Amino acid sequence: MSEPMKLEFQLEQDNFDFAGVPSSRIKKVLQQIGVKNEIIRRVAVASYEAEINVIIHSLGGSIKALIFPDRTELYLEDIGPGIPRVDLAMQEGFSTATDKIREKGFGAGMGLPNMKRCSDEFEISSEVDVGTKIKMIIFHNK
């Protein structure tokens, strides 16, 4: 099995200026290796939503992309409050975001459902007062 290409970025709480930079880099790499546009869009949307979630809700964290010839794996980790009820957070429209976040165009409660929709495989684990981990896999030839 070939070694994946690895891209990793730190994410800071409330740093909206940096939001999207990691996803943009991931997208460009996928374009360079010739992945189909439809697949790239799913990776980009999943990773961008994930970035935004970490920036909005946690005290900080990281996003890592492992790019294999046949798939992209995205790993999110943050430290912070965690999600008390993951089942609720996975429902469209459920949000704990503040008005300040909504003014920026986010916090509609679509983040986690949208990440899941874009992924072929989606795993989430969260511990209150510790943090949240998400793993997403998107296959390139589906």
Next chain:
Amino acid sequence: MTLRQAIEVLQAEVLFGEQYLDRIVGTACGADLMSDVLAFHKENALLLTGLVNTQVIRTAEMSDIIGVVFVRGKRPHAEILAMAEENCLPIITTKFPLFESCGRLYMHGVQGSVCSED
């Protein structure tokens, strides 16, 4: 219709991207919630929004949006325009509000974007 025709319909002004105005407007979506844009989307979509910040450009980039129309005469600042240029994303401003802008395009045959998974 092309982006050039959409600009006529919206009596709009191009702030960046004269060279991309032959792009085809496949569908359009009007939204101030970027999460909704990311969730519900079709290829070759034009985004109309009243929200003016850098996340609009990022959202457009991730969703392969073909152009952004800022409504109600809103004009983005230089940082947003520079980011749009990096992403080859035409930026347009119209004096019409969001509802009327969408209505005008719809009357001229532009359909709404739907969720790509449907």
